[in-house]
Amino acid sequence: EPMNAFSDHPHRRYNPLSGEWVLVSPHRSKRPWQGQVEDAVTEVMPAHDPECYLCPGNTRVNGETNPDYTGTFVFDNDFAALTEHAPKERFEDGLLLAEGECGICRVICFSPRHDLTLARMAVADIAKVVDTWVAQYEELGIHPDISHVQIFENRGAMMGCSNPHPHGQIWASRSLPNEAAKETENQRAYYEKHGKPLLMAYLEQELALGERILFENEGFVVLVPYWAVWPFETMVLPKRHIRSMEEMTEKERDELAEALSKVTVRYDNLFKTSFPYSMGFHQRPTDGDDHDEWVMHAHFLPPLLRSATVKKFMVGFELLGSPQRDLTPEQAADRLRDLPDIHYLAD
């Protein structure tokens, strides 16, 4: 039975969304680690930090003062990687090819509380973040120059986040980023061939097997994808064919908030730390086409491997060859599933 051999022997798995492979080396899990360890996050934070440029009432670098917001708060990124009125021309000379790129970058504060994270927020407050994402996706998506709205969060200093105040970002752009382009192409090819969205067919398979599922409610499923790259990578998928956020019902928004709460609580519980990750939503491009092939979903990409201080390095072979993992996705799913879904700091 090949699947058994695969839980002990090196193999590669195909990611039908990105069209790329991941190398899995299950026999290697016992490797000792003698390399770099990260700082554990132990700092106790105040509910309001007078030095924080994201806290209510404080002043940002551009001199603006944040309102006394009580839910979420959205503003244009003061150091935007994309600007709205950038030139659009194309430059081509032999093998040198470049294109002007315009876009809009925003910051979303998830809560007025400096000391919270999604994992420690109430589901009702996460639902306000979901509502904000939906409103932003719609507002930015109708801009004639915006074909793609990337909503994401870098959580924790290890993931390049420079302020612990709970917040995420949006980078909306004229072009489809690489990953969105690959996912669009692969979903389209599958849809044309099978008349059914790739991720709906995939979810059906996973629900039947059950072995990589962490959580489900009526609207959403959290699972470790068969082709997961990061040690504890997960994916959040809707149970019905939702192409992009604004197609969710009110009830589904709350169910998504609950799913996000469940996965982030388990993450924190895994190593009893505020678990770092990058997460973000992929959904249909806002280029005006229908994109019936698209199914919205979230990816959680967390770097920790064995403890609060030992991460997986995506370096030499990963950068120059293919990503590689030791722990199998099934082992990761088992570990996450067995954790309590009450936050370890909750009283």
Added chain:
Amino acid sequence: EPMNAFSDHPHRRYNPLSGEWVLVSPHRSKRPWQGQVEDAVTEVMPAHDPECYLCPGNTRVNGETNPDYTGTFVFDNDFAALTEHAPKERFEDGLLLAEGECGICRVICFSPRHDLTLARMAVADIAKVVDTWVAQYEELGIHPDISHVQIFENRGAMMGCSNPHPHGQIWASRSLPNEAAKETENQRAYYEKHGKPLLMAYLEQELALGERILFENEGFVVLVPYWAVWPFETMVLPKRHIRSMEEMTEKERDELAEALSKVTVRYDNLFKTSFPYSMGFHQRPTDGDDHDEWVMHAHFLPPLLRSATVKKFMVGFELLGSPQRDLTPEQAADRLRDLPDIHYLAD
């Protein structure tokens, strides 16, 4: 003139080798950094460390004793991600697809001296490393189960290297890793269309322009590619059509050693630190085909951005969208070119 606009405005550049885009945000270089800083490497190391499992005469985890080597030393990785006799079968069930993967993983000590790095080794000693790489590429390449030989080095704790003793790795595998597959496909398409290797045409353009060249000798050129992703990424290219390492003449091996010395010395001089990076060679697959489209080359992928302790984080947008950089490749080339090519610690 569009190229001028591009040095001030957001744009994206196309990488014809990988087929992917990088977002460049030159206006953003002035962003202050308040996030995680890394430990600076200041430790003075002994020439021989009795605790190091790579030093001559010491014992490794499997009980073997290293010889008293004087040049390079190669052994099979004690924690190999790939094993030679792994099962090869394929598993396919709907959207789940996996394949047994076999291969050979080796470690190459670059020098008996625990306290050196490529940047601080004599060119004649780097030439011995080049000779070892060539011998390994040939030896592993003729193995009937090996279609690809990935030679690489993870330098520095920041790049997941767990032992400062100068060493690199080889992961040789039955399948083409993702990056090798993309480079093969794009080089082949170009070769079929133009009857000329993509990287030879590219090098001609770069030599004519000069603005991204750091160093050249008779055999090799070091440049910052037009589509560089990492802040100070470079590429080492041969001046004639060399498909893989064993096609180098004796003289070219020495010239490659000199080029590697020049680029690593400049890297260390940039922030007066032992500069971390992942580097590796891409060359033609060892699957038995001619691969006349292939031109061997090295990629240096260093994470540092502003100082010895502030790196570029490849996180949210980079993982879910496209890689992004602030500094332009031309600015990076200018800074590296202006540095002395004598190591800052040399006396």
